[in-house]
Amino acid sequence: MTKSSFQNSVQSFGRFLSGMVMPNIGAFIAWGLITALFIPTGWLPNEGLASLVGPMITYLLPLLIAFSGGKLVAGIRGGVIGAVATMGVIVGSDIPMFIGAMLMGPLGGYTIKKVDQLFEGNVKSGFEMLVSNFSAGIVGGALAILAFQIIGPVVYGLNTVLAAGVEFIVNQGLLPLSSLFVEPAKILFLNNAINHGVLSPLGIQEAAEAGRSIFFMLETNPGPGLGVLLAYWVFAKGMIKQSAPGAIIIHFFGGIHEIYFPYVLMKPSLLLAVIGGGASGVFVFNLLGAGLVATPSPGSIFAYIAMTPRGALFSVLSGVVVSTVVSFAIASALIKRSADKGEELSLDAATNKLRDMKGRDLHNEKKSGEKSYSADEINKIVFACDAGMGSSAMGASRLRKKLENVGSDITVVNKAIEEIPQDAQIVITHKNLTERAKKAAPKAEHVSIDDFLQTPAYDMLVNRIKKGLEEKKTEVKTVKKESEEKLNKNILKKKNIKLGLESVERDEAIKMAGNLLYESGYVDEDYIDAMLDREEELTTYIGQGVAIPHGVGSAKKKIKKTGISILQFPEGVDFDGETAYLVIGIAGLGNEHLKVLANLSELIENDETAEKLRKTDDLDYIYNKFTL
Incomplete structure (x- = not known):
């Protein structure tokens, strides 16, 4: 097996372990809070509520893990058999059987999957449900008996050996040496696998007995990463220095540790800083008897404080501070040394290096037949990973900003794979998780990337959406223009334009305009009287030799559809002392006539155009001016 394939296998196994625990982190936190608050040594001791602690850790949490493991292998059916x-x-x-749950959950899912494959296509019609239910019952019962008689005792024995080994390491003061493995492994994105696949089960078992556990702190301590980022902020130059404060906020307060990994890879000797910081922090934790009641997930300082039992805040924060100081001191010396030598540090190069370590393939090209959404169909994009927090949160944040910059309001969220919403059009995952994501969201378009920090897939997607927005705007403008032209032509008919009329009295001119509207089916005949009533209330002369007689507000019900009529009086008509050469009768349904009025306003603002409208004998000229 090559180094690369071995690394991929380790990462896949780690992700599977993490996939069993991560969907249930909320339950672990609930148990941790109840423990921290209500046990006899808790913040608010309560004998009744404390009785929840034992059943939750003995039954609820292992069963949830088992169900998640079985579901990963064979869906809901696999989850049920795994739990049984x-x-x-x-x-x-x-003892709490977390290791047993991690074995039996996937084993249950795998077994029922194979049994279902044996029966597939071999069951007579009408007996499918009977066979399905009984096969599940028989397999679940048989595995439960097997677990009780054989696997349980074996796991118990292994757990005893493991516990003895851990106890030996702790008693010998060797626990800080775990940082030699934990900190470098985190940089390879094995953080979730180490924490939730190995350390959390150990920590839960210890916390059940002692009320707290140091195992929850070995991988999650934000101090080592914080020290490195602070050193870059203080001693680095250029873009790296400017990017460090933002990374500090995301890492220390947001709990997304992946943000500092490229900063370490940018200068591999900084592994000494995170190892030194991690080891010193564990030493202080162990010395002061620090521990948490549950996994602080994500690993922010706020989660640390929330999971700290009563009376242990000083010991917990002391370890974080010491690890930060040690990491900062080592990192500062290394970064200053590089600066003195004139070495250039490149965050982009480190990101590319990180991508190389994780595999460079960009599986963004869709295979024939796979779902693809057009830009105007996309309204929700989901970033998914094991936890739905660290890597996916970073990716979602980056894409969200890019979309905002091009004026898109598409929703971008981050979720755990098992929680991908079914209304998502696009799902973005690491290439090793895409197949799981496709099963969780079969109707979505799936984009595979090799890392969440920097990938051309983001810009490709943004450009695609931007192009779609531009095309949509162009289409809307075209449709709007065509609609307006069609509306204008429906509003004005050539037969309703009368030129070169002899002068008449105002009311007669209004009646003439109203009759044209009535005869063309725009209004009821009573609307003409409403036009006259409106003129008595207030003149409709608007200037530049134009009057626009129309009905009073109460006459709206007399209008069948929007329309206008245009009468030209070269010698003019007297409108209360003002001379109108154009009398434009208007019947407006809703706001449809406002475009005509706006067009009229632009026409008469130009003296030359207004003059021509008053005197022209070219009917097409007037028609085109009011309809195009």
Whole structure:
């Protein structure tokens, strides 16, 4: 097996372990809060509520893990069988069976998947549900018995050996040496696998007995990463220095540790800084008896404080501070040394290096037949990862800003794979998780990337959406223009334009304009009287030799559709002392006539055009001016 394939196998296994725990982090936090608050040594001791602690850690949490593991292998059906099978190891042991759940959950899913494949296509019509239910019951029961009789005792024995080993390491003061493995492994994005796949189960078991556990802190301590970022902020130059403060906020307060990984890879010797910071922090945690009641997820300082039991805040924060100071001191010396030598540090190069370490393939090209949404169909994009927090949150934030810059209001969210909403049009995942994502959201278009920090897939997607927005705007403008032209032509008919009329009295001119509207079917005959009533209330002369007689507000119900009529009086008509050469009768339904009025306003603002409208004998000239 090559180094690359071995690394991919380790990452895949780690992601699977993490995938069993991460969907249930909320349950772990709930248990941790209840423990921190209500046990006898808690913040608010309560004997009744404290009785929740034991059943939750003995039954609820292992069963949730088992269900998630079985579901990863064989869907809901696999999850159910995994949970049933896990009852065997739970009942057959007097300790929390998290390792047993991690074994029996996937085993249950795998077994029922194979059994279903044996029956597929071999069951007579009408017996499918009977066979399905009984096969699940038989497999679940058999696995539960197997777990109770054989697997449970084996796991219990392994757990005893592991516990003895851990106890030896702790008693010998060797626990800080775990940073030699934990900190470099985090840089390879094995952080979730290490924390939720290995350390969390150990921590939960210890917390159940002692009320707290240092194992929750070995990987999640934000101090080492904070020290490196602070050193870059203080001693680096240029873009790296400017980017460090933002990375500090995301890492320390947001709990997204992945943000500092490229900063370490930019100068590999900084592994000494994070190892030193991690080891010193663990040493202080161990010395002061620090521990948390549950996994602080994400690993922000706020989550640390929330998971700290009563009386332990000083010991917890002391370890974080010491690890930050040590990491900062080592990183500062290394960064200053590079600066003195004139070495150039490139964050982009480090990001590319990170991409190389994780595999460079960009699986963004869709295979024939795969779903693809047009830009105007996209309203929700989902970034998905195991946890739905760290990497995916970073990716979602970057894409969201890029879309905002091009004027798009598409919703961009980050979720765990198991929680991908079914109304998502596009789902973006790491290439190793895409197949799982496709099963979780089969109707979505899936984009595979090799990392969430920097990938051309973001710009490709943004350009696609931007192009769609531009095309949509052009289409809307074209449709709007065509609609307006069609509306204008419907509003004005050539037969309703009368030129070269002899002068008449005002009311007669209004009646003539109204009759044209009535005869063309725009209004009821009573609307003419409403036009006269309106003129008595207030003159409709608007200037530049134009009057626009129309009905009073109460006459709206007399209008059938929007229309106008145009009468030209070269010698003029007296409108209360003003001379109108154009009398334009108007019947407006809703706001449809406002465009005509706006057009008229532009026409008469130009003295030359207004003069020509008053005197021209070219009917097409007037028609075109009012309809185009």
